[in-house]
Amino acid sequence: MKTWKLTTPVSDDDIKDIKIGDIVYLTGSMTTCRDVAHRRLVEEHRPLPIDVRNKAILHAGPIIKDLGNDKYEMIAVGPTTSMRMEKFEEEFVKQTGVKLILGKGGMGPGTERACKKYKALHLVYPAGNAVYAALHVNKIVDAQWKDLGMPETLWSCDVKDFGPLIVSIDTNGDNLFEKNKVIFNERKEAEIKKIQKQVSFIK
Amino acid sequence: MDTMTYDYTEPALSTKGQQMRDILADYIALISHRLPDDVTAKLQELQKVEVDPLQKLVYDTMMENQLLANKLKRPSCQDTGALQFFIKCGAKFPLLGELNKILKDAVYRGTKKAPLRHNAVQTFDEYNTGMNIGDGIPSIFLQVDGDGTDIQMYVYMAGGGCTLPGEAKVLMPGEGYEGVVRFVMDRMTSYGINACPPLLVGVGVATSVETAALNSKFALMRRVDSESENANAAKLEHLLEDGINNIGLGPQGFGGQKSVMGVNVVNTARHPSTIGVAVSTGCWSHRRGFIKFDEDLNYELPYNKGVEL
Numbered sequence: 001m002k003t004w005k006l007t008t009p010v011s012d013d014d015i016k017d018i019k020i021g022d023i024v025y026l027t028g029s030m031t032t033c034r035d036v037a038h039r040r041l042v043e044e045h046r047p048l049p050i051d052v053r054n055k056a057i058l059h060a061g062p063i064i065k066d067l068g069n070d071k072y073e074m075i076a077v078g079p080t081t082s083m084r085m086e087k088f089e090e091e092f093v094k095q096t097g098v099k100l101i102l103g104k105g106g107m108g109p110g111t112e113r114a115c116k117k118y119k120a121l122h123l124v125y126p127a128g129n130a131v132y133a134a135l136h137v138n139k140i141v142d143a144q145w146k147d148l149g150m151p152e153t154l155w156s157c158d159v160k161d162f163g164p165l166i167v168s169i170d171t172n173g174d175n176l177f178e179k180n181k182v183i184f185n186e187r188k189e190a191e192i193k194k195i196q197k198q199v200s201f202i203k
Numbered sequence: 204m205d206t207m208t209y210d211y212t213e214p215a216l217s218t219k220g221q222q223m224r225d226i227l228a229d230y231i232a233l234i235s236h237r238l239p240d241d242v243t244a245k246l247q248e249l250q251k252v253e254v255d256p257l258q259k260l261v262y263d264t265m266m267e268n269q270l271l272a273n274k275l276k277r278p279s280c281q282d283t284g285a286l287q288f289f290i291k292c293g294a295k296f297p298l299l300g301e302l303n304k305i306l307k308d309a310v311y312r313g314t315k316k317a318p319l320r321h322n323a324v325q326t327f328d329e330y331n332t333g334m335n336i337g338d339g340i341p342s343i344f345l346q347v348d349g350d351g352t353d354i355q356m357y358v359y360m361a362g363g364g365c366t367l368p369g370e371a372k373v374l375m376p377g378e379g380y381e382g383v384v385r386f387v388m389d390r391m392t393s394y395g396i397n398a399c400p401p402l403l404v405g406v407g408v409a410t411s412v413e414t415a416a417l418n419s420k421f422a423l424m425r426r427v428d429s430e431s432e433n434a435n436a437a438k439l440e441h442l443l444e445d446g447i448n449n450i451g452l453g454p455q456g457f458g459g460q461k462s463v464m465g466v467n468v469v470n471t472a473r474h475p476s477t478i479g480v481a482v483s484t485g486c487w488s489h490r491r492g493f494i495k496f497d498e499d500l501n502y503e504l505p506y507n508k509g510v511e512l
């Protein structure tokens with residue numbers, strides 16, 4: 001487990017040696033981007049109104065305080081299940097050139113391909129720690145697609161040492177959660193056998 | 204694009220109704236930033252068990268986050284869920300007739316106060332109401348229990364990630380409790396891993412999908428360390444707890460020593476030809492409260508020692 005500090009813009013070279021299970025802290029530009037925003041870009045062919053090339057997106061729906069005059073404060077922010085975006089992510093990375101995809105839980109083969117081909121990382125922020133995360137957001141610099149409501153709006157943030165981010169897919173396409181899953185499933189089958197022997201309550 | 208709006212006018216409540224609403228709005232805000240005592244104690248216990256640096260780092264972040272949330276009075280997780288109430292009410296509780304309005308308005312006000320995230324999307328019309336209330340949100344499950352004058356309710360913030368693993372199924376009796384075990388265990392590795400472990404796992408056993416599902420939700424309202432009164436159900440709780448722990452999901456599914464805070468089973472009778480089974484999960488940030496009122500609205504908070512609203 002190595003610890004890395006990354007600052008946007010992030011280059012291919014910056015992330016080539018980062019491996020699954022490593023920890024990253026991010027400084028710079030991070031934009032929240034989730035279900036409908038992915039759908040709009042990929043299915044509706046509407047260009048993303050915020051440039052995320054060589055920067056980071058976060059699969060998240062934050063709680064924001066509207067301070068008036070287009071000023072906002074981040075109250076609580078944390079990741080949502082990344083797998084929901086799996087369907088769109090390969091195309092999303094291809095079109096936007098995003099380098100760091102932050103979220104929760106693992107992602108699948110499409111994202112693995114994208115990380116390998118376009119040199120990107122998927123990283124996991126430990127979900128549920130929304131105040132800790134919000135305190136590492138310096139400022140909200142832009143808000144687009146506000147018609148989607150608070151959780152789905154693209155909130156573009158300036159962050160400092162945002163983390164810990166655990167690398168779940170690296171630029172080789174290695175996948176931490178898929179590796180874990182194989183182990184978990186093996187253990188599960190053994191446990192099921194053990195338990196089943198002891199629950200013959202219907203006789 | 205047209206934007207649809209949700210019609211809501213705050214109801215005219217009786218003075219007592221307003222008082223109950225205000226207490227509940229305060230309690231909802233509190234639940235969003237302070238975990239119940241049993242959950243906090245369990246997380247502290249589990250934190251000590253994890254030895255690897257990655258897992259330790261995750262637990263340290265969780266503890267720090269809860270301290271900050273408490274101090275700053277901000278929601279500890281950004282997903283403050285869809286609000287659910289599980290209620291037992293005496294038939295002579297004076298506000299029974301106003302209850303639905305009180306609860307909805309308490310969520311409406313609590314949402315502004317906390318502030319909570321706007322999590323109510325009207326189905327089919329597919330727009331967010333922007334108020335955290337909608338048709339059927341909050342969800343209210345009410346049992347009228349005897350003709351007493353008291354009311355007690357669980358208040359639960361059902362997050363998206365921890366709601367996702369929920370599943371119910373009707374098994375054939377031939378599949379037996381062995382089938383129940385497989386059903387629950389399979390769900391842990393497919394979806395449980397994304398529900399922010401360590402989890403509280405609620406298992407419902409009954410006759411059909413909705414009875415089992417409701418039981419599984421009641422199971423999540425019980426303390427993490429509680430045990431079923433039925434000896435066989437309690438045995439299953441322990442077997443499943445050890446079994447799921449031995450899968451080693453660890454915090455956030457990164458792998459580790461433990462996977463769950465506990466497993467609770469709630470069971471009711473079944474038709475001879477069916478076994479209804481359901482699983483619901485609560486995440487590590489299991490924000491569920493419990494409040495009891497008497498007819499004068501004196502209240503107790505059994506899950507939050509030392510808290511006054």
Ligand code: SF4
Binds near residue numbers: 128129280281363
């Ligand atoms: S599962 Fe729980 S802790 Fe995780 S993001 Fe959802 S509400 Fe928050």
